[in-house]
Each structure stands twice: as C-alpha cells, then as structure tokens.
Amino acid sequence: MGPGDFNFLQEMLKRESGLVLTEEKSYLLESRLIPVARKLSLNGIEELVVRAKNGTSPEVKKAIIEAMTTNESFFFRDIKPFDIFREATLPYYLDARQNTRKIKIWCAAASSGQEPYSLAMILNELGPKIAGWNVDILGTDISTDILDKAINGLYTQFEVQRGLPVQNLVKYFDKEDEHWRVKSELRSMVKYREFNLLDSFATLGQFDIVFCRNVLIYFDQETKAQILARIAECMPPDGLLFLGGAETVLGISNLFQPIPKLRGVYEVASKESGPSAFMEHPAVAAFAS
Ligand SMILES: C[S@@+](CC[C@H](N)C(=O)[O-])C[C@H]1O[C@@H](n2cnc3c(N)ncnc32)[C@H](O)[C@@H]1O
DSSP states (O other): OOHHHHHHHHHHHHHHHOOOOOGGGHHHHHHHHHHHHHHTTOSHHHHHHHHHHHSSOHHHHHHHHHHHSOOOOOTTTTSHHHHHIIIIIHHHHHHHTTTTOEEEEEETTOTTSHHHHHHHHHHHHTGGGGTTOEEEEEEEESOHHHHHHHHHTEEEHHHHTSSOOHHHHHHHEEEETTEEEEOHHHHTTEEEEEOOTTSOOTTTOOOSEEEEOSSGGGSOHHHHHHHHHHHHHTSOTTOEEEEOTTOOOTTTOSSEEEETTEEEEEEEOOSSOSOOHHHHSHHHHHHHO
C-alpha cells in the first residue's frame, strides 16, 4: 500500500470512528483489510481505497471501519469493576432511586455483549430485591457485525471459559452444538443499538451508570475529552462512570473525579467539597474500607 492510501485510511478512520492509527500499526491495515477486499470481491486494498474515496459505496467505508475495530471482550472482565457494581453501586442506587424504582445503565462499547450480559447476571442474582424495578441496560457499539453477535448471544467454548464462573454458565446458557447461547430471559434484559461515540448523544437519554471500558484507549486526548463531556451531560449529579484498567479521566477531563479506593470508577464532579452521597453510603464505605 502506498503512502497516499495509508494517509487516506488513517484520516478516514480518525474522522469517522475516532481511531488513531499510528504508522507502527500500519501492518494492521494489511492484515485486516485484505480479507475485507476479498469478501467484497475487490482487487486488494488499492481498490478498496478507490471505492471508499469516491463516496458512492458507504458500505465499503463501514466495512473498513468495522474491520479496524478491536472487539476483544470477555465476561466479568477484570472482575473488580463487576464486584464494585454488585457490592457498592447497586446497593446505593437501590436506596437512592426508591422513589422512581428506575435505574438506567449504558454499556457504551458493548462489543460482543459479554459486558452487558455480565451486568444482567449480577442484576438477576438480586432476585426479589429488584422485583417491581425497571432496570434498563443499553449496549451500543459502532460495529453492527459485533452487535449481531451480542444480540444472538452465541459464544464459543473458549469465550465462555474466559471469566465466566461455571455456575453462571450452567444457569444462564444453553448448549447448542459446539456453542453456548445466553438464555432468552437474560438476553431480553439488554437492548442493543448501533451508536458511534463521535455522534450527538441527544437521542440516547439519561443514564445513572455508564460502562465505557476499553474504547477510549483508541482515541486521542481531544476525542477522549469530547466523549467524556458528552457522557457527563447525559448523567445525573450522582451518575457513575466505569472506565477500563488502562483508562483515566485524569489530565483529560475535570467533569469526572476518581472515587478513592474504587479504581476505574468516577463520579460526576461536584462543586461541593467533602464525600458524595455515594461515597457515604454504608455499602460503598464498607466496600472501600
Ligand atoms: C475492546 S472492545 C471493549 C468491549 C468491552 N467494553 C470490554 O471492555 O470488554 C472496544 C469496542 O469499542 C467499539 N468502538 C470503537 N470505536 C467506537 C466508536 N467510535 N463508537 C462506538 N463504539 C466504538 C469497537 O467496535 C469495539 O467493539
């Protein structure tokens, strides 16, 4: 691939998806786009670029973007955020939202669904405690291919062996030939929708809890700051943001502040000094101690 094609793809990916592709990662273009060209019966990456450039084939651009996303995910990834969700976050919201009995959760880079289904399993374990509650989980992603997999809830043996406790496998999955399918009761707890984090958030509504894990790492500082600002806008003053282990708001945005001892969890920044209602909740204080 010539430098012209590389520059075109680099700029297009940044503009349309936020992905920053450095020259050291240019090998990824070859390995991921050759199969795309083949699938579309095109003569290699050069022809793919010609089609993407002339603007008459939006499906070519979409296929390029989807191929360049990294969809790595697994159940209860890094475990700690899910412990925090179970032991501290949910007890807080079950008290704080007694009046409305509504909790809204957004997985902003849901990929193949392991993250939202992990949250759904935790919620389901609450049993009678959430009877009569309206808990929405929305999973969004830029890639419709990966969302199809999430909606189908069909995983390989390898995928269900990564992070998923065996008792959850038995309880929430059915074996289908060589695969495991999430049971329909759990699948129905999660709604999925295609959504690009670079687009306006106006149509999304408000969320109490946002998981935006392992996606900001692909963006530059300015894009991260813009996305964090838009997330803050769609959260109430006691909203909570979960980021991935290699991500932070520090040095990028002052709209969120880290919660001491709850690594990877951030609350909407407040003008008030002193601990927030969330930090003062007995379950949160006990978990953090
Ligand atoms: C590495 S996965 C993270 C999955 C999950 N959150 C986790 O932590 O296991 C990153 C996901 O972000 C999605 N993504 C990348 N750029 C995006 C964008 N601009 N808008 C929405 N999703 C995007 C990718 O398609 C991919 O599925």
